[in-house]
Amino acid sequence: MPANRRALPAALAACAAFGALALTPAPCIAGPGLSPAVRRSVFDTIWTKIRDKYFDARMNGVDWNAVRLRYRPRLAGLKDDAAFYGLLQQMVGELKQSHFGVIPPDEYLAEDERAGAHQAGVTGITARMIEGLPLVSAVEPGSAAADAGVKPGWEIVEIAGKPVKPVIDAVMARRKLTETGKRLQIRMALGARLTAPVGDSGAITFRTPEGEAKVVEVERRRPSGEPVRFGELPAMYTRFETRKLASGVAYVGFNVFMMPVLEPFRKAVAEAAGAPGLIIDLRGNPGGIGGMAAAAGSSLTTVQKSLGTMRMRAGAINFVMFPREDAYSGPVAILTDELSASTSEVMAGGLQDLKRARTVGGRTAGMVLPSMVERLPGGIRLQYAVADFRTPHGVLLEGRGVQPDIAVTEARADLAAGRDPVLEAAEAALLRATK
């Protein structure tokens, strides 16, 4: 039995399985401390893995040996695990690239023996910077926030008694961050602060557009959607939505690139045949399985094309879209914002570059590096980039993001009025294109 007989499907599946997901940092919860020996072992494993597997053998211009010499002595003075994770995060941050991160074991508590002791609960609020204010940009129907009467357009003033302004000021003061980067960081920071163990009810203080202060108790509930696990990534919940707008334009949206959304996506696109346009909503979608961008793209092309190329240390893989018989051939618009990251950017950037879709909304995160997540001693996970990504015309999206073809500035008044100006702009553009 020759070994090459077994190599091919396995190898391709392995590459398709490279994650392209921008993970949101979560606060570390104190647990039993790691011994100094385990900490040293984890430190050395992380440093070596990145040295050997990071796609850029020149380490993005960073002297990686010097980084080790600088950081390793600091292990001795750490007071707890939180400080240890912080040090590791700081070390991998030296590379100044996305998709490098150290995920504390607390993220995985739901599947551990301490299951039930802590599970991340959410409010259903999407909090974003609009008009310079931290606003509720959306409230998920049926969520705890919706039940509590929270409305889009409200300003978030305090979460659990702590004002959010210092968080925002700290991010805004970071001169090296781009505008998109600041919006992303604030969104992630507010998202983390709104998250608490399931069952907790923390007070959130809002200010309405009319200036009225409102203090609302919002319960933290298990996220809606279908739970899904992929490798060493933390558990996620997939949500998928499709509908036909009044104009006849078809709308499809999903929150993460995981396999459970692929078939519903294909079905929805197939059913859009004859519609004057198709909107794919990737706002707030941080990515997922890298190969799914091309798989979804296959429903939008009638000829074989590549969304772009990822380069590893020993080879390059194209994100090839193999056309499907039921592919949609009408005009396509993709909605993006600052949290459209990773696989979302592969899909949006690739289809934009191929002129198969127009992107509408805001610039994307610029976090586009296929990566792997590995389990290390102590239950810690390391995410590290194993490839870069360039569009068909060679544009590197990491650090740059996808610039929307139609940039839409969102206004607080629109949110308060229940309007979605990004969706409206996309719909109008599609209808113009079909006239």
Added chain:
Amino acid sequence: MRNHKLPVALLMLAAALPALAGPKLTAEQVLDKHVAATGGRAAYERIKSTVTKATAKLAAQGIGGPMEIYAKYPNKMLTVQTLSGIGETRQGYDGKVAWSRDPLQGLRKLSGPEAELVARGAVFNTQLNWRKAFPKVAMLPDKKINGAACYVVKLVPEVGKPLLQYFDQKTFYMVRMDMTFEGPQGKMAIETTIGDYRPVDGVKVPFSMRQKIGGAAEMVVTLNSVKNNVPIDDALFAMPNK
């Protein structure tokens, strides 16, 4: 005494040189010795079909699943692999058509170098029948793999990239193989470390393979069972309708 040391040392070195170099083997001879070392031509020729069950794991990432490989003389093959979180991938060759079906890209009839690669992989008992897949073979300089001196044979196909096979000079077991995947998805180096040879019906089969893919991912394939001369319907290898 001092005057005697150098000539003696040189004499010993000179005497050792032929032994270090060893007899020159051709690539054909190395491949023949591999067949002999793993069971011999007659044992291989008694096998006309194989069903292999294995487990594939991207261990570090916590992704993996079962794998089944069906192979039949002279050149039919089907691989069924399930990866957790992705689903089932099938890749086959019925002697004429190479095909693939996976959850991401669906059913595809393969062509070009990608199809050639699958067709070569389907040649039954490649160890014995390598000439059907590789018109040219050549020796490359010896190399040490995990401390063991190895012969390196380059096998050159008519279409596509050459394959390198590394044979332990003591056992003549294959311990490593380097290949390049080529297809519409691009080119990717795959380095496979091979070991844990166990006898099955008189032929020694490697039960362990560790694949380094693109210099990044590492997949470990462990065989659970190998059954020879099991009746397999030819229809199994044909490209499905959907």
